[in-house]
Amino acid sequence: MSNKSSSLPPVLVTGGAGYIGSHVVLSLLDRGRDVIVIDNLDSGHRDAVPAPAHLEVADIADQERIAKLVTEHRVREVIHLAGSVRVEESVADPLKYYLNNTAKSRSFIAACVAGGVRRFIFSSTAATYGIPAHIPVDERAAVQPINPYGWSKLMTEQMLRDTAQAVPAFDVAILRYFNVAGAEGQGRAGQRTRNATHLIHVVSQVATGKRDHLEIFGTDYDTPDGTCVRDFIHVMDLADIHAMMLDTLSDDAQRARVFNCGYGNGYSVRDVVRAAERVTDRRIPVKTGQRRPGDPPALIACSSQLRRATGWSPRLADLDTIIASSIAWEERFAD
Ligand SMILES: NC(=O)c1ccc[n+]([C@@H]2O[C@H](COP(=O)([O-])OP(=O)(O)OC[C@H]3O[C@@H](n4cnc5c(N)ncnc54)[C@H](O)[C@@H]3O)[C@@H](O)[C@H]2O)c1
Numbered sequence: 462m463s464n465k466s467s468s469l470p471p472v473l474v475t476g477g478a479g480y481i482g483s484h485v486v487l488s489l490l491d492r493g494r495d496v497i498v499i500d501n502l503d504s505g506h507r508d509a510v511p512a513p514a515h516l517e518v519a520d521i522a523d524q525e526r527i528a529k530l531v532t533e534h535r536v537r538e539v540i541h542l543a544g545s546v547r548v549e550e551s552v553a554d555p556l557k558y559y560l561n562n563t564a565k566s567r568s569f570i571a572a573c574v575a576g577g578v579r580r581f582i583f584s585s586t587a588a589t590y591g592i593p594a595h596i597p598v599d600e601r602a603a604v605q606p607i608n609p610y611g612w613s614k615l616m617t618e619q620m621l622r623d624t625a626q627a628v629p630a631f632d633v634a635i636l637r638y639f640n641v642a643g644a645e646g647q648g649r650a651g652q653r654t655r656n657a658t659h660l661i662h663v664v665s666q667v668a669t670g671k672r673d674h675l676e677i678f679g680t681d682y683d684t685p686d687g688t689c690v691r692d693f694i695h696v697m698d699l700a701d702i703h704a705m706m707l708d709t710l711s712d713d714a715q716r717a718r719v720f721n722c723g724y725g726n727g728y729s730v731r732d733v734v735r736a737a738e739r740v741t742d743r744r745i746p747v748k749t750g751q752r753r754p755g756d757p758p759a760l761i762a763c764s765s766q767l768r769r770a771t772g773w774s775p776r777l778a779d780l781d782t783i784i785a786s787s788i789a790w791e792e793r794f795a796d
């Protein structure tokens with residue numbers, strides 16, 4: 462793939478200094494797109510933004526600055542990843558989530574509409590489903606979040622649905638990510654988010670001696686081994702979905718579509734520990750602890766809508782591959 466500068470206007474990516482955002486930026490650059498990143502560096506890192514993308518250190522709620530940027534660069538395509546991402550923190554401090562994920566997204570969407578943006582991709586979450594009645598869960602399932610994080614994202618989804626109805630030529634894709642993990646294979650990007658609590662990140666830190674042990678949050682769930690089950694998607698497969706989705710959005714359509722992003726494979730917390738032991742040939746010390754507030758027992762995606770709409774098929778859908786890439790990043794490149 463080329464890294465040539467494109468004749469198209471740049472894609473605006475919020476949260477591009479963060480974990481998933483930096484991988485999305487790489488995928489766009491690899492396809493020859495120009496990229497402008499907006500990030501306030503709250504949890505992201507300046508040097509995580511891959512060159513030659515341009516970083517504007519700004520808050521998504523800085524409406525005047527965003528509208529000016531969008532107009533000056535004739536931005537038509539936006540990928541909005543910036544936000545606060547920790548389920549447990551959202552339970553302890555819900556208003557932080559309603560401010561950063563909901564209220565600030567409202568300001569950001571308004572600036573984009575004012576500047577003439579036509580194609581908008583939003584990072585939503587499987588947490589919007591709460592505890593699904595059926596698994597795998599598809600996009601027609603009821604949404605009933607069980608934590609403020611999920612609600613804060615669902616409210617933004619609704620703003621986008623309503624805005625797409627009202628604004629001509631505003632085509633929206635809402636991507637509901639399942640559990641994102643792993644790292645780009647050449648050491649160009651990986652998880653560096655301050656205070657990250659994601660399972661595979663924590664297990665990788667244990668595997669590389671940066672932590673003593675993994676605490677398993679709850680072993681009495683109604684799941685095959687009593688620990689929670691998740692659908693882990695490799696961050697580079699997820700990044701590619703964004704680039705492919707931009708091509709399926711249209712300058713004329715006026716709609717908001719929802720797509721699950723996952724593989725349809727469920728692994729328990731204990732499965733993840735076993736996979737890390739397999740990959741490293743080392744024992745991962747674990748302690749069992751209490752359930753973590755806000756955790757649903759099982760989340761597994763049906764992603765056939767996404768596959769139909771974009772032609773996407775996963776390249777890296779293997780738990781050991783995901784964990785090996787995460788551990789390699791942790792060993793060689795992480796801070
Ligand atoms: N990691 C996952 O498994 C997962 C799953 C589902 C959805 N998501 C969503 O994906 C997105 C990215 O998540 P991530 O894991 O890369 O998190 P991250 O914390 O690494 O990245 C978020 C980025 O947004 C920036 N940011 C936060 N608030 C901002 C603001 N008000 N203005 C400007 N920049 C701001 C941060 O500095 C950071 O660089 C989030 O919206 C998250 O809700 C993540």
Ligand SMILES: O=c1ccn([C@@H]2O[C@H](COP(=O)(O)OP(=O)(O)O[C@H]3O[C@H](CO)[C@@H](O)[C@H](O)[C@H]3O)[C@@H](O)[C@H]2O)c(=O)[nH]1
Pocket residue numbers: 546547548585586587588638639640641658659660661663675676677678679689690691730753756760
């Ligand atoms: O040290 C740890 C960390 C996690 N877990 C468990 O592992 C599972 C996965 O947890 P985690 O990796 O923190 O992800 P989730 O809480 O499932 O949330 C992630 O996945 C959601 C989509 O499913 C996203 O919306 C969130 O942003 C993202 O953090 C849960 O059962 C946790 O209780 C542990 O037992 N010990």
